[in-house]
Amino acid sequence: xxxxxxxxxxxxxxKLLGAxxxxxxxxxxxxxxxxxxxxxxxxxxxxxxxxxLSPSARSLQVNALRLGKSGRCLALVNVLGEEAFPFPVIYQxxxxxxxxxxxxQLGDNRYNALRHGHIEFADDPKLGxxxxxxxxxxxxxxxxxxxxxxxxxxxxxxxRWDGQAYVPADRTEYAPGPDNSLYRFIAALHLHDFxxxxxxxxxxxFLKTDAPSLEKFRQVxxxxxxxxxxxxxxxxxxxAPGSPDALAFELPEKHSVYRPTLxxxxxxxxxxxxxxxxxxxxxxxx
Numbered sequence: 001x002x003x004x005x006x007x008x009x010x011x012x013x014x015k016l017l018g019a020x021x022x023x024x025x026x027x028x029x030x031x032x033x034x035x036x037x038x039x040x041x042x043x044x045x046x047x048x049x050x051x052x053l054s055p056s057a058r059s060l061q062v063n064a065l066r067l068g069k070s071g072r073c074l075a076l077v078n079v080l081g082e083e084a085f086p087f088p089v090i091y092q093x094x095x096x097x098x099x100x101x102x103x104x105q106l107g108d109n110r111y112n113a114l115r116h117g118h119i120e121f122a123d124d125p126k127l128g129x130x131x132x133x134x135x136x137x138x139x140x141x142x143x144x145x146x147x148x149x150x151x152x153x154x155x156x157x158x159x160r161w162d163g164q165a166y167v168p169a170d171r172t173e174y175a176p177g178p179d180n181s182l183y184r185f186i187a188a189l190h191l192h193d194f195x196x197x198x199x200x201x202x203x204x205x206f207l208k209t210d211a212p213s214l215e216k217f218r219q220v221x222x223x224x225x226x227x228x229x230x231x232x233x234x235x236x237x238x239x240a241p242g243s244p245d246a247l248a249f250e251l252p253e254k255h256s257v258y259r260p261t262l263x264x265x266x267x268x269x270x271x272x273x274x275x276x277x278x279x280x281x282x283x284x285x286x
Contacts, residue, residue, distance in 0.1 A: 001064045004072040004093040005042065011093060012041040013053070013062050014076075028076075038076060042096035051098035053091060063121045065090070065130040067161045073101060077119050081149055082133045085113040088132065088166070098128070102165045110167050114155055115139060115147075132159040132166050138174055140231055142190055143183040143249060145217050153180040179236065181268040182260060186206060189228040192217045202263055205271040225273075227251060234258070255279075 004011045016036050017168060018064040024151060038053040053062075053076050064073045067090070074091040075251060087105050091098040114136025120132050137145075138155040145152040154175040159166040174180050181200055188197035203212030230250060239245035250257045255278045263269040 001062070001074065002072070002150060004064060004074060005096065006071070007043075007096075009043040011074075012048075014050075015042055028103045038097040040074065040091070040093065042093065042098075044096040051091075054089065059207045060121075061119070064123060065161075066123055066128055067101075068103060068127070068129050069163065070161070074098060075121060083115045084117065085115060086117040086119050086134070086136070087111075087113055088119060090166075099228060104166070109165050111159070111165075112139075112157065112168075112172070114157075129161050131169070132161075133157075134159065138180075140174075140183040141189070143179070143236055144178070144233060145236045146238050149236075150241075151179055151236045151238060153177050153183070157191075166247075176266075178262050180267050181270065182236075182247065182249065182264060185270055186228060186234060189221060190227075190231070192229060194221065197221075200270055202269045202271045203208045206273070225275075227254070227256070 001011045001013055003009060015038055040051045040053055041048045042051070043049075052075070061075075061077050063077075065073045065074045065075050070092055072093065073091060075088050076091070077086050077088045089100060089104065090102040092101040102109070104113070113135075114134060116133060117136030118136075121135045122133060123129075124131060125249075133156070135154065135156045137152050140207075140222055154176075155172050157172040158169045160169040185197050185200045188194075188200070194217060198214050198217050201207075201217070203217065204210060206212075207216055209216065234249045234251060237245050237248040237250060237257075239248065244259065245257075247262070248257055248259050257276045257278055259274045259276070260270055261272045263271055
């Protein structure tokens with residue numbers, strides 16, 4: 001990993017996959033639990049000293065970082081859960097030992113893990129700091145997507161080291177697309193931000209009038225679509241691309257299905273929205 005503590009000797013990261021002890025000790029006791037995980041080895045002048053970094057064997061990567069006054073540090077990124085959320089831990093190396101400087105899972109921090117995420121580290125020579133770049137699938141609160149499904153949109157956020165933790169340097173960037181537009185529309189109406197929601201429309205087509213206006217849009221939403229102004233969580237439907245339900249979303253508890261259409265000019269503006277109440281086998285809503 002290079003010379004992290006400035007003593008002229010490079011440190012080494014060791015990964016153990018599960019070294020087993022003897023089947024049985026001389027006293028007839030069961031063998032100790034197998035060693036596994038990541039360790040930092042640092043030479044103290046006479047022997048190697050080991051610091052435990054992580055008991056996890058699912059770590060994505062280990063990186064050496066430059067963190068200003070904190071010096072050369074070490075980042076270890078773990079992947080957790082079936083949806084592969086990455087969580088970094090930053091270690092400081094001093095006097096041949098590694099200690100946790102910042103853990104993205106502990107304390108009050110501003111780190112936002114992304115589904116199926118990936119973390120890159122990029123040095124800024126002018127600042128002497130290493131930026132952390134997190135990419136992955138967005139986790140919108142008002143339009144949820146099926147785990148492992150093909151719907152959703154990508155997010156990217158750059159984090160800078162502030163001396164104690166990695167914090168977002170800018171607003172999270174979202175890849176444009178149909179699901180992104182739908183999410184932003186739902187989120188804006190949840191906040192009663194009619195102006196932002198109106199900006200996501202083709203007003204004349206959506207309102208079916210030659211004289212659209214923000215006030216007419218507000219009236220239509222309040223009178224015909226009040227569920228968008230409540231604290232509702234919508235579910236995106238999974239369907240084959242090109243099918244009528246390719247962009248559909250729903251409120252399962254109300255048996256409501258929404259089928260939007262969007263412009264195909266690369267702006268992904270909402271041009272219409274139809275609502276259907278699904279019925280049961282007898283022709284009535286369940």
